[in-house]
Amino acid sequence: MKSRFLFPHWFRYLGFALFLIHIPIVMFKKEMGFSMHGEPVSDDLFNSHHIFFMTTTLLMAIGLFFIAFAKERIEDEQIFKLRLDSLQWAIYVNYILLVVSLILSKDTEHILFLNLLVPLVFFIVRFRWKIFQNNRLINKEEGQA
């Protein structure tokens, strides 16, 4: 068994860079002249609200995507197993959240946004956490031996 279809290891840093770029852009939205809340949004694709939404969402999604699917330094069976487990959990959690939010609200723009964010963030956090636990266990065993 081995993991396939992954990006090279350095994509992880590229992903972090993209994700970090998107944070100040969203934070300083008003200062940069993109504050459009309350104004009627026109339907055409090239109004500034849509372009802003599009660029920040793309930066964030692609960044998270690269972080999640970059290769580890060492790819072995255990990493493979952790990756499969985490991916399954991420999909389960995403669907549970999706169902709950669809039942309890009608705010589809935010549901879509949540749906974009949750699986990747959950996957990254759980995968990293499991690898950390694993490493700690191995260190402990080596200490005892």
Added chain:
Amino acid sequence: MRIADNSGLLNSEHILLAIAFILVISGLLFIAFSKEKIEDEQISQLRLDSLQWAVYFNYLLIIISVAFLSNIDFIKVVMINIWTPLVFFIIRFKWVIYRLNRSLKSEII
């Protein structure tokens, strides 16, 4: 179908939508993540590959639809987005298993 006229959550249209979502999602989840008759390493390799492809495909679709649609169509994007990853996963997983079985049979003969 647009839900704009009634603001409360307990109108019949929203309840229908919610029940439909629950049925579709739980059905697809059960199909996608039930065990195979024989679970071996190859099956779990295929499962991870298919799951990764499904996530890739889903993000590609979301990104394209976010880029080219304006706010009004978001409910449609969410609707599509609900079943694409699972359906893509099921089809690819079953297809790869079918191909594997065929190649095993032809090797035996």
